[in-house]
Amino acid sequence: MGARLAPAAGRLGMLIQRESQWACAGGGAAGRGARAARRGRGRPAASRPRGAGGGRLRAGVGGPASPARPGPGPCPERPPSPLQPRHPAGRPWRPSALRCPFRVAGAPRPVPPAGTPRPRPCRCPRRRRALPWAAALRAWSSRCLRSQSRGRRTWGSRGRGRGREERRGPRRRRRTSRCQRRGEPGSRAPGRETPQENPGWTRSWLRQPSPVCPPAPSFWGPQLQPVAQSLAWSPGRRPWCGHWAAAAAAETGAGTWPVTGPLRLSLHPHCPPRQPISYSGNLPQRRERRQAEPEQSDGEEDFYYTELDVGMDVLTDGLSSLSPASPSASVPPASPRLELPEPRTLSSLLHPLALPPVPVLSPVAPREARRGDDACQGCLAPTRPEPQPTTVRTCVPTPPSRLGASPRKPRGDAKKCRKVYGMDHRHLWCTACRWKKACQRFLD
DNA sequence: TGTGCCGGGGA
DNA sequence: TCCCCGGCACA
Numbered sequence: 091m092g093a094r095l096a097p098a099a100g101r102l103g104m105l106i107q108r109e110s111q112w113a114c115a116g117g118g119a120a121g122r123g124a125r126a127a128r129r130g131r132g133r134p135a136a137s138r139p140r141g142a143g144g145g146r147l148r149a150g151v152g153g154p155a156s157p158a159r160p161g162p163g164p165c166p167e168r169p170p171s172p173l174q175p176r177h178p179a180g181r182p183w184r185p186s187a188l189r190c191p192f193r194v195a196g197a198p199r200p201v202p203p204a205g206t207p208r209p210r211p212c213r214c215p216r217r218r219r220a221l222p223w224a225a226a227l228r229a230w231s232s233r234c235l236r237s238q239s240r241g242r243r244t245w246g247s248r249g250r251g252r253g254r255e256e257r258r259g260p261r262r263r264r265r266t267s268r269c270q271r272r273g274e275p276g277s278r279a280p281g282r283e284t285p286q287e288n289p290g291w292t293r294s295w296l297r298q299p300s301p302v303c304p305p306a307p308s309f310w311g312p313q314l315q316p317v318a319q320s321l322a323w324s325p326g327r328r329p330w331c332g333h334w335a336a337a338a339a340a341e342t343g344a345g346t347w348p349v350t351g352p353l354r355l356s357l358h359p360h361c362p363p364r365q366p367i368s369y370s371g372n373l374p375q376r377r378e379r380r381q382a383e384p385e386q387s388d389g390e391e392d393f394y395y396t397e398l399d400v401g402m403d404v405l406t407d408g409l410s411s412l413s414p415a416s417p418s419a420s421v422p423p424a425s426p427r428l429e430l431p432e433p434r435t436l437s438s439l440l441h442p443l444a445l446p447p448v449p450v451l452s453p454v455a456p457r458e459a460r461r462g463d464d465a466c467q468g469c470l471a472p473t474r475p476e477p478q479p480t481t482v483r484t485c486v487p488t489p490p491s492r493l494g495a496s497p498r499k500p501r502g503d504a505k506k507c508r509k510v511y512g513m514d515h516r517h518l519w520c521t522a523c524r525w526k527k528a529c530q531r532f533l534d
Numbered sequence: 535t536g537t538g539c540c541g542g543g544g545a
Numbered sequence: 546t547c548c549c550c551g552g553c554a555c556a
Contacts, residue, residue, distance in 0.1 A: 506538065525548060528539055 506532055 506529040507519035516524065520531040 508537065521547090522539085526539060526550070 507523035510532070511518040520529060522528055522530040
């Protein structure tokens with residue numbers, strides 16, 4: 091299984107790397123092309139403007155090797171990952187062609203000097219957590235590229251196309267070494283001592299696995315399973331990820347956080363990529379500060395948990411007060427869905443919650459009030475009952491069946507600006523209605 | 535036939 | 546980005 095996965099993973103890493111290079115070169119034109127293709131009625135390809143790098147042949151692909159493109163050569167040594175096949179027992183470890191997708195078959199392999207200790211793979215869950223397997227492959231491919239081309243200096247390479255993975259290179263590498271230094275299970279560097287071997291370690295709760303963690307889902311790779319096991323939450327706390335949460339849950343006996351995807355928590359603003367956990371620092375103070383500070387809602391928190399401040403009876407009362415013919419029924423109420431959002435895909439995570447904002451008609455309309463002809467829109471519109479803002483903050487995932495079924499939205503029952511104001515008062519329409527777009531005032 | 539709005543295009 | 550409009554789907 092692993093032996094079959096490794097070549098595919100290598101090729102995938104190469105594809106990801108190339109794609110990211112191209113995206114940096116001609117992302118704008120490519121995006122326009124993709125949007126046009128999505129519409130299905132775009133201009134013919136011959137008439138589309140050819141952006142910088144979007145349509146032309148990429149330099150370095152098929153042509154002479156450019157300086158930025160790595161040529162064939164020895165790949166730097168890299169510890170084998172559990173995704174890749176292990177070498178036969180008894181043979182000295184040497185870098186394999188499978189480990190570097192840019193290594194040309196037939197090129198001489200770099201032979202480490204005899205007696206070189208084989209580096210142990212770092213299975214630190216903190217390192218693996220921030221990287222799902224595809225991103226890990228990409229990061230590793232870019233690492234392989236950089237270190238192959240120019241060595242360590244290339245971490246700080248300039249360029250507009252530098253991605254986040256590239257910018258975080260040194261930090262991540264440092265974290266790796268920290269993991270090895272700390273002596274976590276599986277990430278222990280040879281010769282390092284374990285906490286059991288050294289009783290001078292005081293923060294043992296950081297390194298112990300959480301006793302309340304559920305078994306990891308089976309579809310997670312062997313590297314990501316410790317990640318799932320380290321996710322925990324407790325009521326009233328932020329479900330920040332990693333060992334903090336696991337340790338906090340272990341201390342408070344709290345429940346487990348339902349894991350829906352590896353990226354979900356790694357994108358949290360308080361995750362280690364932005365706020366590296368330093369086990370030797372003042373972690374208890376940090377935790378206390380987190381407990382002390384109120385649950386400030388910065389918007390991003392909504393993606394991680396649902397906060398309910400009202401009971402179901404209040405909700406049902408509010409819903410029953412809406413008559414079926416009431417125009418306010420056109421405004422989608424914040425449906426009290428208690429279940430967590432569905433497992434997110436990578437693309438949905440990169441574009442979180444692309445839902446249109448629920449329009450709340452207020453006398454201070456954001457933009458319409460500034461316009462002279464629309465100055466009284468906010469005065470006329472409140473003749474309709476305004477949707478009462480509730481404290482229910484939910485994630486309302488779009489039903490996938492509606493997305494894939496028809497490209498056109500089914501027409502809602504709500505009256506639009508045209509019907510409400512008529513053609514005579516077209517200046518009272520919302521902007522979208524005037525432009526023959528989807529009405530932004532009376533949403534379905 | 536009226537309406538909603540998608541997609542394209544010009545400024 | 547703003548603005549307009551052709552044209553399609555739907556009630």
